[in-house]
Amino acid sequence: MNEIKNYIKSHEMSEMHPSEIATILRGMDDEKFSKAIKLVPKKLVGDVALALPDRYFDDVVENLSVDELSQAVSELESDDQVEFMQELEDVDENVASKVFETLDEDDKKEITQLQKYNENEAGAYMQLEVFTAHADEIVQDVIKRFARLRKENELENVQNLFIVDNHHKLLYSVGLDDLLIFDFSKTIEENIKESDESFEPIKAYDKEDIKVVVERFKQYDVSVMPVVNEHGILRGRITSDDIYDIINEHATEQMYNLAGVDDEAEDDEDVLKAGRKRAYWLGINLLTAIAASLVIGLFEDTINSMVALAVLMPIVASMGGNAGTQTLTVVVRQLALGEISNGDAWRSIKKEVAISLMNGFLFAVVMGIIAYLWFKMPMLGVVIGLSMIINLLMAGFFGAMIPLALKWLKIDPAIGSTVILTTVTDVVGFFSFLWLAKIILL
Template structure:
């Protein structure tokens, strides 16, 4: 199918979806619409702009939250700032604040113009959320929630909930957040629990054991919120300030998105590339970003080559050493990467920290030692039969043990040290570890060969 035909089909499909939505009969999920829009954008930007202008603001709000950051950043170049303001007003507060933030990263003036077109309440909420630091929990909270006064009856609360749901004010409500007359947070209760009690009862009269008391401070790091959701299987979490006042909530879908972003960032960082740049930048800029870490890797490769150069006479005397060298380096690199990946992931999940890392380091060293002994025996036997030099098998076996043990040790230690130095362990660990395993592997193998074989 040629490009023109693809554009025509996407155009026809999207226009049909828009018309069905206006009639109230559309059953297409916003995620699927977002995907089709992205496909159209990548093929024909002008048709993409035309379709975007036709999408109703409330539908566009649902679509835009399912689109990548770089598309949100450019949205004021696609539709008018007036329409962007209408789209923003149709979003939940956390999504709205994120949209304005993303726009501001590309065009601060456009973001301010959109803000100026919002009503005072929406504008105040967005400015409040965007005033938080990027990694603080408050920046991710949603102001829309269902809170009830402890002295309120279940009947009154549920009638109010129905009214707010009918007005499309609240979405994804799982809990009622309990407060007193001064908005102090007292806990939360699952809505399904309320069917067990008389509707004339007040929330104060409900059994204490059905009330949950999970909450999180708005100034703490969002990573800890992710851990709480995982550890306690939460659907929503109250966000409070230092005075215990209820400010908002973080929901499970926000946390799911955060976990995906963290996993993606971690994966890209281990490879020495930027997750944001890979999605947003031009080919030239992506290449430039990758070139930095490739340059670092080149320097480390030169260091390893210098170590090899120290033993050039040894290599010339026994060519078999040159044949076996890559095996030692490769095994050390792979073993170290295994340990590094496990350690960085556990650190991201909060399973290990610098102060209690001794157990993890010992565990990884023991695992590496066991594997080292196993593969030392295997490669020692192979080297013996391959070159018919008994001592060569011993040399590479000992070197294999040394390199795998050091790989296990440094694979665990390097990310922990970087974390202690406030450096993202996922970014610099791989390059440092590769340097260490190469140098240790080559130095131990060639050094032992010089001592034992010559």
Template sequence: MNKLEEYLISKPTAELHFATIAKLLKELDDDKLEKAIKLIPAELLGDVALELPDRYFDDIITNRTTDELKIAITALESDDQLDFIQMLEQFDKNIANKLFDNLHKDDQKEITKLKKYKEHEAGAYMQLEVFEAVMDENTHDVIKRFATLKNNNELEHIQNLFITNKQKKLMFTIGLDDLLVFDFKKSLKENIETNKNSFEAHYAKDSDNIKDVVHQFEQFDLPVIPIVDDKGLLIGRITSDDVYDIINSQATKQLYNLSGIDDEAEEDDNTIKIAKTRASWLGVNLFTAIIASLVIGFFQDTINSMVALAVLMPIVASMGGNAGTQTLTVVVRQLALGDIGKNDAKRIIKKELTISLLNGILFAFVISIVAYLWFDIELLGLVIALSMIINILVAGFFGAVVPLLLDNFKIDPAIGSTVVLTTATDIVGFFSFLALATWILL
């Protein structure tokens, strides 16, 4: 608590950073949190609330007045205003509606406009605040106008000037560093025509998938990207800090999906709700485990006649599962990064099968020697070696094919891949090992 108080009085409010406040709040016990929240300047409250994990949101809302929450929302940029209102609606829709009605009409209009977009569309993540100018505008007048807007805190985090025609159709994007070396006496159009640099505008449409927009940022190393509508008219922008948040969110979601976990549920403090979401996935795993056990049951007589098979059997399934998980992780991540093209499926499958074959042969040789030295049974090493090669090959195949198929059908490749992979490697591993043992050893 002392650290937070010391930080809040150490600087003027304008120089305080919401991320530092959020970090200090997370270090506090629950009994000190309520008092600490009341110390946060209302102008920073919105940014702090969005920076903190979702479980803190309820505490912030219940410990601040409606007027303070209004100040908090007003201080946010349009995209963050939408996020705050949507989180507030989940907490208490009546409070959200009351607060929305008290906002300035311009803020209401912007939030309503952004709300119409679907979650996967670029428009849902854009800020409506942009720094723009028309082609014929004088460069000196543009810079003077920018200074006025900046001093009045009407613009934040501006890296580029967007040039449009009189109909607001996007024409060019100019970095502020380039703008400062323009001839101030000339118009923007004259400066652009005589400049050797290219000011081509890399843009995205508001209806584009946000994943494609993220790839543009990565491909062209963009600090910001303008957003246009279907007519090419400038309507907003997405900044790199928003993209970082999107990347982190997507990576977290993908990691959770691989383990059958709901990323949104995990943010909740309700242990019953979390347990239910995890239980559904565990139930699927239980079903697949029963199927694998049924395969083992078919060879009960074989296992009873040779105890060594029961000892070695899990090794085959485990190695297949681990090899498949390696392939699955690589393919899912490459799909997420856009490193796999539409015609790369055959190349990826061939590559992973080759790797699986090489590793299969290597570990088949190792385990065959271990099995023979351990149990001193002729041909037991051959049985487990052949089974190891078969299962690791199958693991590599399913680890590559399943995410590629899911991605082809526009389904998150992380969802369901692990269940299919585990089921395949367990069934093939147990069946190949016990069937070969029955055929060769008995």
């Protein structure tokens, strides 16, 4: 009960950061949560809801009225408004449209505008609130206007002043650290001309792939980037906190794709939805496993005459699968991080083949000796050793080739590559081992 008591003093909460409130709320059971969420100051509740994991959004919606939700939305910045409305729609379309109706016209227009972007477009991640000025304005006046906007809470976390022309076309980006040392009695244009800094903006286009924009943030080490449309008209800005989230989301997507998991379905509380998506990839894996079994089936007689082969054959396939996954993971990740450029593909394949041959020989010797000692048959050791070399070589080659080929075909190298690879390593593993056994041992 102590926690709730603390919440009653809601003036204290208004001094807390939304994410701090969210952290405390997460530790509560349903009953406490529903009491506490109602006590969160209305100007913070939107940010708190977004700082909570998605699965709490239902509880937030349940415990707030349409008016309270609407107030929460209106306190948010434009990009967060869009996110809030999106989550609200996912939970209850009916409530979402009611909340939308109660918003003021500006908010409605902004939300509709931002919702038009695809989730892979930079525009989907921008906020529309920016601090702009014309080149012929006196610096002193611009700062006065800024002070007024700050007081009205219209602008938060400003790092740059964007200079636009009469058509709102972006001309320059002036960091506040530069603005601060400008001559306040002169115009911005005059200051820019007198400076030897470059005020050429490093910008993003609203329809540009967000992945490319993230690379640009990293390349130029910037913490904010203006977003313009195809005519150069300033539309909004993307800030570093969006970039942190996007980098994490892309990494998650990649890991999930490699494992045959859908990142959006997993975010959902609905177990059926996540399960269905996973079943899809398991289904494909079943087909490849059956393909491998068909290969084994070709050698039924061979196995019948020497059951030791059945005992040993999974080892070759398993080692190939693991070595291939090592290569695949490295190549997929290095492609994503831009560490393998177009000219580097060949270098990458050579490196991977070299490593896999090296480890192929190593484990051929190790496993050859083990098989010999286990079954007291020297030639069985030779057979498993040879097939180990063949399969690890294939694993290295295809582990590198598959993602490079997918990339070349403009397909995401992380999607499906694991399944293709294990098909290769299973089929090659079983076939090489059993076929060599048939011709050498029998």
